[in-house]
Amino acid sequence: MARSQEHRALPAGLLASAEWQEACRSRDFARIFRLVKVKAGIYPSRVAALCGMTPSRVGEIMAGQRGLAHIDVIERVADGLRIPGAMLGLAHRPWEIPASSITEERPPEPLPAVPREPQRIETAEELDDLLALVDGRASRSTLMALRSSVQDYWRRDNAHGGATLRPAVVGHLRYVGRLLDSAEAGLRHDLQGVAAELARLSGWAYFDARQYSTARTYFTQALKLSHTQGDSLFMANVLSCMSLLATYDGNPSDAVALACRAQDAARAAGEQPLVMSMLHLREAFAHAALRDAQACHQAVDRSRAQYERSRGHEAEAPDWVQYFDQTKLLVDTGIAYARLGEPARAEPLIAEGLRRENTDQQRGRAFHAYWLASAQLQLGKLDEACSSAGLALDLAAAIDSPRVSGHVQELHRRMLPYAREAPVLAFEQRMREALG
Incomplete structure (x- = not known):
């Protein structure tokens, strides 16, 4: 949900009040939302728009039915309502720092569809296109090199973090999109698989950078590509990433639904036990975030049982789950x-x-x-x-x-x-x- 940038600072009298300061100190967001409604005239629908939430979620928080615990969501509320970071136990927010001391951020990389839709080509992309023409059509060796690059990106992601990988991975995704335009039928299916993996890796890199909306866009792209291929196991893989993202983004109910849907997709592909073991633990994470102890323990038990089933057959599992x-x-x-x-x-x-x-x-x-x-x-x-x-x-x-x-x-x-x-x-x- 897009957040408006028109909201100004909260009234000084509200920020100075003992009731407000106590609500912030205890992170009582039900009281915080009620106070901004009464004292600043910011109604729940507006709170939702400013903080990147749904109105129903804001209503549940105000009614005491839900809380906010994850730091990323709390930061979103601080930024959306212009609550000084120190009041919520956070670092100074970027908007609290004078503009002259802030390094201008580069906008996020554009998100091309794969295959690409016709669009205006910028200078750098035009050069890439010319080089791709010199390279000629994709071959089996091209495919092998791309797969090797994906494996190297994952190694680097695990060793050094994913944030700095974003330009390289997104660039590779664009390149594969151009190759798909002219690929022979025998290679198209395999290239789409590489594109799906690069889209998932792009989503993961943005997730690691805590840019959750952009991460979700790339995960969705990976999901569509794997659906086009009919690769149910890889769809389960992408859905598991989206489940973890939802857990971090303060939407544990969505995380449960995504993890369960991932399990359904994996079962449709033959219920590979190592994959199922990983997916049941993703479900356990989401239940834990909901503080549903019984459901969490049951998911953990299912994960262990599936892992035992996989013993001696690990080599049969897809490469992307071998880390588990x-x-x-x-x-x-x-x-x-x-x-x-x-x-x-x-x-x-x-x-x-x-x-x-x-x-x-x-x-x-x-x-x-x-x-x-x-x-x-x-x-x-x-x-x-x-x-x-x-x-x-x-x-x-x-x-x-x-x-x-x-x-x-x-x-x-x-x-x-x-x-x-x-x-x-x-x-x-x-x-x-x-x-x-």
């Missing part, structure tokens, strides 16, 4: 429990997963260190939580992943009640040095 091994099952189960608010179950699983993981999986290890710290903080183990948070911070500083950085900053906010404790003071100092 026993270590990943272990740590993701722990994360589901941490999301659910069961830290005693979560801590040993995530700790063991971290111990087993390859050290070159920096982004994954950063996420897992964050979730370990989160579980330890819930358990009151402040020293251990700060140690794990320090590991997450060190890894976050070495990669380009706004998602990881956002998690670390959220963890720091949750440590504010312990702000005078020595481990927290040491962590804050490291954080200032690493992330500024």
Whole structure:
């Protein structure tokens, strides 16, 4: 949903009131939305438009039926309503900083359809088209090179984060779109498969950059391409990404629906057990975000059962799910429990997963260190939580992943009640040095 840019600052009297400041300090968004309605004349439909939500969701929050917990959604509300970041325990928002000190952001890359619709060609794209003509038509060797590039992008994404990969991956997607225009029938199907994988990778890179609307556009493109191919298993893969995106974007009910639809698509392709195991854990994440303990535990049990079925047959699974091994099952189960608010179950699983993981999986290890710290903080183990948070911070500083950085900053906010404790003071100092 598009957000209006016409909203001005909230009334100074409202911002100064004790009731408002207490609502912000406790992140009581039901009270915040009621106050902006009464004191600033911003009605729920307008709140929805400003904050990128549906009116029904705003109504549920105001009625106390839903809450806001994820940092990205809270930042959207702060920006939409012009609530100073410090009031909600956030960093200064970009609009609070004088315009002269802000580096102008480049607009997002255009999203071409594949196959391409006729459109005006910019100078850089015109050069690409000329070079493509020199290259001639796609061949089997072209296809092999493209697949190798996709595999390399995934390796780099896992090691260094996806944000910096966006221009390269989107450029490759455009290039495959041009090849499809002149591809022979025997290669067209395979090229569409590569285009679907590049569209999914583009969506993932934007997801890692926390640009969720653009990520959703590319995931949708990947879904349409895999549907054209009749590749139900890859459709399940894309739907699982969209489910995770919905969980992060504060829409856990949508996340459940997407995960279940992904399972339906996988069953239509023969119910490959390793794929089903991964999909059941995506469903568990969404149930955990809803705090539905029974449904979460049932999904975890189904994931384990499917993983046992896959033992000895891993080589039969698609390449894109080969990352989901026993270590990943272990740590993701722990994360589901941490999301659910069961830290005693979560801590040993995530700790063991971290111990087993390859050290070159920096982004994954950063996420897992964050979730370990989160579980330890819930358990009151402040020293251990700060140690794990320090590991997450060190890894976050070495990669380009706004998602990881956002998690670390959220963890720091949750440590504010312990702000005078020595481990927290040491962590804050490291954080200032690493992330500024």
